[in-house]
Every structure is written in C-alpha cells, then in structure tokens.
Amino acid sequence: MANDLIAAAATLWCLAALLALTGVAPTAGRLIAALGCLAGIAAAILALPDGTSAVALPFLRIADSGSKFRLTPDALWLMGFGLAPATLVALLGSPARHGGRSWLFGLAMSLLGALGVFGLRNGAQFLIAWEMMSLGGAMMILAESLATKSGQRALFMLGLLEVGAIALLAAILALGTAGGGLGFAGFHAVSAHLPGAVAAIVGVLLILGFGAKLGLLPFYEWFPGAYGAGSGATGAIMSGVILNAAFFGLARGMLSWAPQSFDQGFGILLCALGVVSAILTTLYAFQQEDWRALLAFSSxxxxxxxxxxxGTCLLFRAGHEPMLAGLAFTVALLHLAGHALAKGCLFLSADGIFLATGDYAIVQRGALRANRLIFGAGALFAAMSLAAMPPQAGFVSEWFMFETVFQGFHLPDLAGRLTLVLSGAGLALTAAIAFATFVKLFGIGLLGRSDGTPVRVRIGHAAAVGALGLGVLALAVGMPIWLGALNQTDLARFGADAAAHMTAGWILVPLTDKFAFISPSKLIIAMPLLALLPIGLLLASKRLRVRRSPVWYGGSPQDPVRAATTALTFSNSLRTFYSFVYRPSAEAGRETSVSDYFVRRLSFEHDVAPIFGPLLFAPLVRFITNLARRIRVLQSGHLNLYLAILGLLLVVILVISLF
Structure with missing residues (x-):
C-alpha cells in the first residue's frame, strides 16, 4: 500500500510538471501537486516504523544490472515532515504576480528530486535526482524574481551547489570503481577495504558535497541571496523537504559509505564544521531586516x-556506544522534523505579510492585532520552537541535543570528550542568539504597532500558518508517541533501540531518567495554570491607580512612530560587540538646497560584510572571468580556427591511441 502511494505521488508530481509545461490549468496543477504531497505523507504514516519494501525499477536502469527503490524509516520520517508544509505551499502557490507556470514546474522537479534522493539506491540515479532538486529550486527563484539581480543570485547558488555535485560525483565514482558497480549495496561492503588516503578523501568529498546544500561553511553565503530572490513559498520548500533530503544523503554517506575506522576523525570534523557554521549563521540571521534572509540563515x-x-553519533559509534549513537541520530531526526514545520509556518507568514504590504521588510505593522487568532497563534508557536522555548518541538530537540553532548564522558578518548564539551558551548551560544533572533522577528515583524493601516493577512495564509503552528505543538506534545516510529531506524543502523529508551511514560529522557527528564505533554497542562498568576496580577492592577507618563524623547514632543524599535536598533548592540565578525559599515548622507542649512533629504545605509565572499568567492569569480576573457577567442566565428582545433584534437586522439 505504501509503495502504491509513493508511486501515486511521483505520478501526480509528473502530471503537475506536464501541466506547467503546457500552461493548461495552473490551479489544477497546484492542486495535483498538493495531492501528491498528501500521498507521500500518507505513505510515510503507513510504512513507519518499518520502512517500505524494495521495489525494482527496470525502466530506470543506469550503469547497473538493476535498480531498487526503498524508503528507510529515517527517510520516511524526514520526507513526511518535509512534505507537510509543501502541501500547503502547493495549495497556496507563489505570491509573485508572474512566473506561475515556471514556478510550478520547479516545485514539481524539486519534489521528484527529493523523492529520488530519499529512495533511489544507485549512484547515477541519485546524482540525477540531486541535480533535479538544485535546478528545481533555481527555477522557482528565477520564475518569481522578487529581488534585483535574481538571475545572478540563482547562478551563484547553482555555482556553489555544482561544486558540491562534483564532489559527490567524485566520491560515488571512487566507491563505484572499488566496488565494481554503482549500487549502494556495494558501497557499504567496499568502504572497509579502501586504502586509508582514499577513504579519507571520500569522506571529505561527501561532507563537501552534501554540505553545499545544507549550508555548512563556506556555502551558507548563497542562502540569503537565493532565498531573498524568491518568495516564502519557495523558501518553505528549500528549508523543508529539500534540506531534509540533503541531510539524509549526508547521514547515509557517513554512516554507510564511509569506513567506520574513520568515525572519530569524521565525527570531530562534522562537529567542528557544525558548531562554527551554526554560530556564524545565527549571528548573521540576527542582523537581517528581511524575513526571507533571516529565515534563510536560520535554516x-x-x-x-x-x-x-x-558528528556526535559518529563519535559515540567510534567509542562503541551504540545506544548513545542511536540517541544522537534520533535527535537529529527530531530536530529537522520540528524545523521543517516551524520554518514552513514562518515562511508562509512572510508571504502573508508580502501580499498585504508588497515587501518582506521586518518592520512594525500591527500584523497580530489586525488578524485572526489562528494566524498569531501559529506564528507564535513556530517562533517559540525556533527559539527553543518550551513546550515546542524546537525546545524538545535542542534539550535532547544538550543532553546528548553532555554524555561525552562515556567516550574513552580525550579528543572525543573535548569535542563534545566545545560543541556544547557552541550550541549554548547559538541557542542564545537564536532566541534573540526570533524575539526580534516576532516582536517587530508581527507584534509591533502599526504606523498606519494594520496589515491583514489573507484567510488562506492565516489558516496555513495556524495549521503548521499547531503541528509544531502537536509534535512536541505527542513526542512520547511519535518516537516509536524511529525504533527500527536505530536498530537497523546501530543495533540498539535508542528511541524506545527515550521515553518513560509521558516523560522524555536521554536513555535514562536518572540523568535528566522533561515532559512537554505535561507542560502543556502546567503552563496555562502558571499563566493564571500574571493574569491575576493584571486583573488586580485594574483596581489600582496607574500613572502613565510619556517616554522622554529628547525634549521634543513624542512621536511613537519615529521612536519605535526597528530591526537595526534591536540588533545593533550585538553588531557592535561582534564587530570583528560582522565588520559593519554605516554611511549617512544629506541632500541640501540653497545652502547647507536647508536639508531636503537624509539617507542612511548600513550593512555587514560577509566573511567568505571577499576572501574566497570574489577571487574565484575574478579568476574565472579573466580566464573566460582570454579563451573567448575560441568563439571568434572564424572557420579556419575551428578546423585547426579539430585537426589538433584528432592528432591528440591518434597519439593517445598509439601510445
């Protein structure tokens, strides 16, 4: 049954792509794409916790004697939660006024590519699916063109993603050559017999290839530009099902394809890359004044x-702690599930603001006061989750993350223990800045007062935001139930049912309740009761005489609009403190008339400098530009030159064949 639903999902997405190409019934095409997403979610629900059975795909034979398709439990988990926001995105469509057909085609290609990454088990097919995801995302961005130089931004994204694709191609060819075929079954068998240097290079290539799409440094610098050129709908797809597929690919590569003898080294490398990337991206997210850029860095x-x-999972596996390795891997799956729901919710909130105002700026507009309760509650739950506030899903996964790295004392070597200690410190800094980031986004972008007519979000987007926000809460509250879907994942990969030991009744524990415990299911009852205290104080204050005085405004009459907190003022203190990272710039100018005493216009511009752009990417761009300028003579149009080149190639081929 599950395989039939997966086949139905793929068929529906292909049909949506065909309708987009023909331009017939774009609304029907979006509905068909949404039905495909629902079919994928239904398949995940039915097939968990065991996964789907392997299915032969003879019509997709490429460079191998046969081809199989199978969705493992972790693939189903990540795909199912990634498709939840994708369903609503397909129903609502892109808010851009043009490019609907092209955007729908890009959406269908992205979903088909993600399905292939999750289930295909052949290296050549996998690379095709991987490229479909990249091209589908670029097509959605180019179709919307919601920013200046959108083509340049999409090209920069594709350029960095192709670096990763080439790395994956090299790794898969190395494994396929050693194993005598491109089937994934042979990769695991041959990985233990690779020479040490080759094994290390393959592992690094896998991290480089998948890290380009995950946003590990230095690749995260394509995120704000690419996301900022598209809509929130596109961002929800890229931060949901596509990001989950990229992580699944990295996890499969490091846990199955890379040799276990390198687990400690790769674990330390992944932890180091992850910590530095998390700190830098959350620092830059805090400074953004555009919904899409902030959410992109957060992704x-x-x-x-x-x-x-x-990385923690690999360290525990190297230390022969299968239960702790299973715990770490399960935590990663929980974290990405909650992230897909919450990020999709906020991206759709951004689209609702855009449709009402025409821009994605984070400014005070009174959005909560002017809209339905379901919109505000959904956005609040999502922001709380991404800020790791209880009792939301993000709080649960980050609490589990801390409890996992705190158990580094089980490792036998100092390097592993020290890595997890430093990872815990980096996670603490990241969590603190992420908390401030989403206080800024929700407080200014939604809760702030309006300087004019409050914005009103359309009912469709309000309902979608509310549904995804409630999904975030449901994931957290029902975690003791949902964890049962991951038992077979840990058994298959580590031989230990870690997920079964992460609950004690309605309490969540990191394998044992003697170490630590929480219960989001009980917090959902206790927190409203605790809220009775401030409510009582508020009601009591109405009987007391309250004196209200205006805020001091430099001796001038108070102007609430001009005195309102902006995104810049909220984040400027951290920008100053971390100026060695941000390298901030600020330029103020004025335009005068008659004389310098009569100012007509004041202008102020500010920015933060990227780290890798001027130091790594800009020199590469200059090198490629200069190289293209030198070899453009090959396109001169002279027939004699082309004949000479062909003659030279023939001579080279002849020499190679003879010697």
Missing part, C-alpha cells in the same frame, strides 16, 4: 545543529 543554522548531532 543553515538548524541544518548545522543536525550536522553536530550526526
């Missing part, structure tokens, strides 16, 4: 946290 940050969990 890279959350992907980095999942990578830290994967």
């Amino acid at each position: 890279a940050e959350n992907a980095s946290i999942a990578v830290i969990a994967l």
Whole structure:
C-alpha cells in the first residue's frame, strides 16, 4: 500500500510538471501537486516504523544490472515532515504576480528530486535526482524574481551547489570503481577495504558535497541571496523537504559509505564544521531586516545543529556506544522534523505579510492585532520552537541535543570528550542568539504597532500558518508517541533501540531518567495554570491607580512612530560587540538646497560584510572571468580556427591511441 502511494505521488508530481509545461490549468496543477504531497505523507504514516519494501525499477536502469527503490524509516520520517508544509505551499502557490507556470514546474522537479534522493539506491540515479532538486529550486527563484539581480543570485547558488555535485560525483565514482558497480549495496561492503588516503578523501568529498546544500561553511553565503530572490513559498520548500533530503544523503554517506575506522576523525570534523557554521549563521540571521534572509540563515543554522548531532553519533559509534549513537541520530531526526514545520509556518507568514504590504521588510505593522487568532497563534508557536522555548518541538530537540553532548564522558578518548564539551558551548551560544533572533522577528515583524493601516493577512495564509503552528505543538506534545516510529531506524543502523529508551511514560529522557527528564505533554497542562498568576496580577492592577507618563524623547514632543524599535536598533548592540565578525559599515548622507542649512533629504545605509565572499568567492569569480576573457577567442566565428582545433584534437586522439 505504501509503495502504491509513493508511486501515486511521483505520478501526480509528473502530471503537475506536464501541466506547467503546457500552461493548461495552473490551479489544477497546484492542486495535483498538493495531492501528491498528501500521498507521500500518507505513505510515510503507513510504512513507519518499518520502512517500505524494495521495489525494482527496470525502466530506470543506469550503469547497473538493476535498480531498487526503498524508503528507510529515517527517510520516511524526514520526507513526511518535509512534505507537510509543501502541501500547503502547493495549495497556496507563489505570491509573485508572474512566473506561475515556471514556478510550478520547479516545485514539481524539486519534489521528484527529493523523492529520488530519499529512495533511489544507485549512484547515477541519485546524482540525477540531486541535480533535479538544485535546478528545481533555481527555477522557482528565477520564475518569481522578487529581488534585483535574481538571475545572478540563482547562478551563484547553482555555482556553489555544482561544486558540491562534483564532489559527490567524485566520491560515488571512487566507491563505484572499488566496488565494481554503482549500487549502494556495494558501497557499504567496499568502504572497509579502501586504502586509508582514499577513504579519507571520500569522506571529505561527501561532507563537501552534501554540505553545499545544507549550508555548512563556506556555502551558507548563497542562502540569503537565493532565498531573498524568491518568495516564502519557495523558501518553505528549500528549508523543508529539500534540506531534509540533503541531510539524509549526508547521514547515509557517513554512516554507510564511509569506513567506520574513520568515525572519530569524521565525527570531530562534522562537529567542528557544525558548531562554527551554526554560530556564524545565527549571528548573521540576527542582523537581517528581511524575513526571507533571516529565515534563510536560520535554516543553515538548524541544518548545522543536525550536522553536530550526526558528528556526535559518529563519535559515540567510534567509542562503541551504540545506544548513545542511536540517541544522537534520533535527535537529529527530531530536530529537522520540528524545523521543517516551524520554518514552513514562518515562511508562509512572510508571504502573508508580502501580499498585504508588497515587501518582506521586518518592520512594525500591527500584523497580530489586525488578524485572526489562528494566524498569531501559529506564528507564535513556530517562533517559540525556533527559539527553543518550551513546550515546542524546537525546545524538545535542542534539550535532547544538550543532553546528548553532555554524555561525552562515556567516550574513552580525550579528543572525543573535548569535542563534545566545545560543541556544547557552541550550541549554548547559538541557542542564545537564536532566541534573540526570533524575539526580534516576532516582536517587530508581527507584534509591533502599526504606523498606519494594520496589515491583514489573507484567510488562506492565516489558516496555513495556524495549521503548521499547531503541528509544531502537536509534535512536541505527542513526542512520547511519535518516537516509536524511529525504533527500527536505530536498530537497523546501530543495533540498539535508542528511541524506545527515550521515553518513560509521558516523560522524555536521554536513555535514562536518572540523568535528566522533561515532559512537554505535561507542560502543556502546567503552563496555562502558571499563566493564571500574571493574569491575576493584571486583573488586580485594574483596581489600582496607574500613572502613565510619556517616554522622554529628547525634549521634543513624542512621536511613537519615529521612536519605535526597528530591526537595526534591536540588533545593533550585538553588531557592535561582534564587530570583528560582522565588520559593519554605516554611511549617512544629506541632500541640501540653497545652502547647507536647508536639508531636503537624509539617507542612511548600513550593512555587514560577509566573511567568505571577499576572501574566497570574489577571487574565484575574478579568476574565472579573466580566464573566460582570454579563451573567448575560441568563439571568434572564424572557420579556419575551428578546423585547426579539430585537426589538433584528432592528432591528440591518434597519439593517445598509439601510445
């Protein structure tokens, strides 16, 4: 039954792509794509916790005697939660006024590519699916063109993703050559017999290849530009099912393809990359004044946290602690599930603001006061989750993350223990800045007062935001139930049912209740009761005489609009403190008339400098530009030159064949 639903999902997405190409019934095409997402979610629910059975795909034979398709439990988990926001995105469509057909085609290609990454078990097919995800995302961005130089931004994204694709191609070819075929079954068998240098290079190539899409440094610098050129709908797809598929690929590569003898080294490397990437991306997220850019950096940050969990898993596996390794891997899956729901919710909130105002700026507009309760509650739950506030799903996964790295004392070597100690410190800094980031986003972007007519979000987006926000809460509250879906994942990969030991009734524990415990299921009851205290104080204050005085405004009459907190003022203190990272710039100018005493216009511009852009990417761009300028003579159009080149190639081929 589950395989039939997966086949139905793939068929529906192909049909949606065909309708997009023909331009017939775009609304029907979006509905068909949404039905495909629902079919994928239903398949995940039915097939968990065991996964789907392997299915032969003879019509997709590429460079191998046969081909199989199978979704493992972890693939189903990540795919199912990634498709939840994708369903609503497909129903609502892109808020951009143009490019609907092209955007729908890109959406269908992204979903088909993600399905292939999750289930295909052949290296050549996997690479095709991987490229479909990249091209689908670029097509969605280019179709919307919601920012200046959107083509340049999409090209920069594709350029960095192709670096990762080439790395994956090299790793798969190395494993396929050693194993005598491109089937994934042979990769695991041959990995233990690779020479040490080759094994190390393959592992690094896998991290480089998958890290390009996950946003590990230095690749996270394509995130704000690419996300900022598209809509929130596109961002929800890229931060949901596509990001989950990329992490699944990295996890499969490091746990199954890379030799276990390198677990400690790769674990330390992943933890180091994850910690530094998480800190840098959350620092830059805090400074953004655009919904899409802030959420883009946050996506890279959350992907980095999942990578830290994967590195921790490798360290515990190297230390012969299968239960702790299973715990770390399960935490990564929980974290990405909650992230997909919460990030999709906030991206759709951004689209609702855009449709009402025409921009994605984080400014005070009174959005909560002017809209339905379901919109505000959904956005609040999502922001709380991404800020790791109880009792939301993000709080549960980050609590589990801390409890996992705190158990580094079980490792036998100092290097592993020290790595997890430093990872815990980096996670603490990341969590603190992420908390401030989403206080800023929700407080200014939604809760702030309006300087004019409050914005009103359309009912469709309000309902979608409310549904995903409630999904975030349901994931946290029902965690003792949902964890049962991951038992077979830990048994298959580590031989230990860690997920079964992460609950004690309605309490969540890191394998044992003697170490620590929480209960989101009980917090959902206790927290409203605790809220009775401030409510009582508020009611009591109405009987007391309250004196209200205006805020001092430099001796001038108070102007609430001009005195309102902005995104810049909220984050400027941290920008100053971490100026060695941000390298901030600020330029103020004025335009005068008649004389310098009559000012007509004041302008102020500020920015933070990227780290890798001027130091790594800009020199590469200059090198490629200069190289292209030198070899453009090959496109001169002279027939004699082309004949000479062909003659030279023939001579080279002849020499190679003879010697």
